[in-house]
Amino acid sequence: MSQIRVMYNLQQLDSEIKEKKQRLGEVLRAQKETAELQAARQRNETAVAVLKSAQAKRQNLNLELDSLNSKAKRSEDRLYSGNVKNPKELSDLQHEIEALGRRRSALEDEILEAMVLVEDAETEKVVAEKSLTAVESRWQQSTAVLRKEQQELALRLHKLMGEREKQAALLSPESRAQYDTLAKRKNGVAVAGLRGNECQACFMTVSAAKVKSAELGELVYCGSCGRVLCPV
Template structure:
């Protein structure tokens, strides 16, 4: 195998290493987070917080209502017990019962409203939980697939690096240095296919002498793009 053929083979390996490494970075990045899952978790946290808040408010209002109800009953029992005989005291007690009654009606409405809000909040929590469960299941499956691909990519890159190292030892140091120098300047593409007399990267025709030298296995560069020419 000519040194140019070796360099072309090396370029194929380097290209695959770059592609696999780029994909590995993408796979690793993809495992760092999921916007849909984050949104579902946020929705769930909000739903739980709202439900707890309304449950607490409903409990507090219910306790206040029970306390007020007991106070009304106590005042009514006192009013109808016959123990209060003073006219002014009776009038004041009746006014107090009426006021407590109005407050009780208002508080009862608040209790009912809070109960409705608890039911709504519970419904939202249930929906958020169902949505989160579905998204979490999808994410778990996706993560498992990404993890599998990650392992496959890592193994392939390791194998390619081994092949590259072995191949590089068979290439003359001067040719390898020139290849690396050109690859650095040309986006990783140091070797271009030469078909008939045309460089297949820049599409410019090479001189007959360069074509002849390239076909003889000599290291020749394209006069236009500067890449090493490899006869197809």
């Protein structure tokens, strides 16, 4: 195989390697959690925290009501026991029971409000959970496709690198240096196919003399883009 043909093969491999690496980068980036998923997760976490706090508040109010009821019961028992004769003490007890009654009424209102808040928080938690499940499942599906593509790309790249090594070994040190220098200068494309009299890199017409030389296996550069021409 002529050195020019080997350079051309190497070029085909390098171009595909570049393209596959680029796609692999895209595929990896696309697997990051989406803003939608992050927002759904955040909403769910907030809903759980709000519900927990509402339940704790309701429980504290209930405990306060229990303690208030016990206290009121003790005072009433004492008031109606007949053991208290002192009018001042009786009057104090009555006032205390009244005060406890007012506090109980306020507390019951607060408990009702707390119950409404707990119900709202429970509803929001159910909705947030459902939404997170749906978003997560969509994301899992889309990343499953990406994960598969990633695996395929990695396998293909591994194969291409092996083939590249084999082709590169067929080049003389001079041809290899020439290829590397030109590739660096020409955005990674050192060798262009020559189809008829058209350069396949810049699509300009190549002179008849150059076409003839290229067909004879001589080293010819495209007059427009400066790449090595290989008849295809």
